[in-house]
Amino acid sequence: MRYEAPTSTKVAAALLAKEKGKAFVLAGGTDLLVRMKAGMVEPDLVVDIKRIPATQIIKKSDSGFKIGAAVSGASMGENKALKKAWPGVVEAANLIGSDQVQGRCTMAGNLCNASPAADSVPALVAAKAKAAVVGPKGRRTVAVEDVVTGPGRTSLKKGEIIESISLPKRVAKSGDAYLRFIPRTEMDIAVCSAGVNLTLDSKGLVKSARVALGAVAPTVVLVEDAADAIIGTKLDDESLAALSAACEAACSPINDKRGTVEFRTEVAGVLARRAAKIAYQRAGGK
């Protein structure tokens, strides 16, 4: 195995593209090194992206927040402006692993590892986040929900790297939230999860919303029917019941020792309802 730590994304992409053997991006390494240790992957080349300045910054601008692909969960949690604008995204990223894992783990790595249970992904999808991808043929922008195509699989082509993840401009009266179910209080993989992001109008009615579920399908699912169920409402019981029902209808989870199909389906609906209430409150709704 060779280790490279270039200082530009272009060079990193070129290194990955020209490697004939197995090549991997290394961000926080909290998935990659575990898989290397287990012998599940045997890289010929590892390209560490942490020396690339563009991957290390959290930048606020008129068009929203740009979060570099090497920014750790811990640094996201320390950024007050980001936390204020996108509390749901930050709380989702901060749920990943222990304090030790937080010191390293990244949202881009969480996304590219392509686990159906990845904690930051439902929150990113609900937030309508976009990934800035740099490859041997140049740059492109991809919606986060289009990056993962199945468990462990992404739409990224050979040599392509996510350089940063962008969250859209935050309009007034908006809020987001992420909840997961785990049997413990810390250090576990989501049995199911839900991310909700919404904006209210001047009367306090939900103007727009996005609802995304994790660990209930091969990829994170964006449930448009669930969003439609709460748009135009103040989250009364009836619309929340409709939101839960829409979420349940969108679930096609696996059955395993951590949760049955029935359990995951029902709890996903409950979490979405609770996350919607938190997001509503954060948006200033009463």
Added chain:
Amino acid sequence: MSGVHVSTTVNGDAVEFVCPPGETLLDVLRNRLNLIGAKEGCGTGDCGACSVTVDGRLVCSCLVLGAEVEGAKVGTVEGMAEGGELHTLQSKFIEHAALQCGICTPGFLVAAKALLDRNSDPSEEEIRYALAGNLCRCTGYDKIVRAVDAAAKQLATDATKSGKKSKRR
């Protein structure tokens, strides 16, 4: 496979080593630098026995490559005592019998120090959350939590006594 040459700082000392590109920081510390405080419990990020800091951030050294610490500042349990005097956390661990076999102890000490560095007055719940990435098969955790709490209080008292705003760490 050619080795990677790395210049770094460990507990304030400039250090150089050559390691295979796939070798973890944990193996570098233990097998090349003879710093055997950090332990390998699992090798997969679950137990925290290998906890160290890299540029002030708490990490599992089993999930960091040696090659990644080029130019970085690494802190290990060996750097906690100052001039033969134990760090308050270390003496409180002894006083409260917060260890039995001791395998997990260096990791807990490093993680607890990282906690107190950013939160000098943690609640019991905050202590338990901050140490959730460290596993102990012997103590049942209670004594560890009490030792960390006692250390936080002691450090606060010391700081008031010495009249300094910043605490000795």
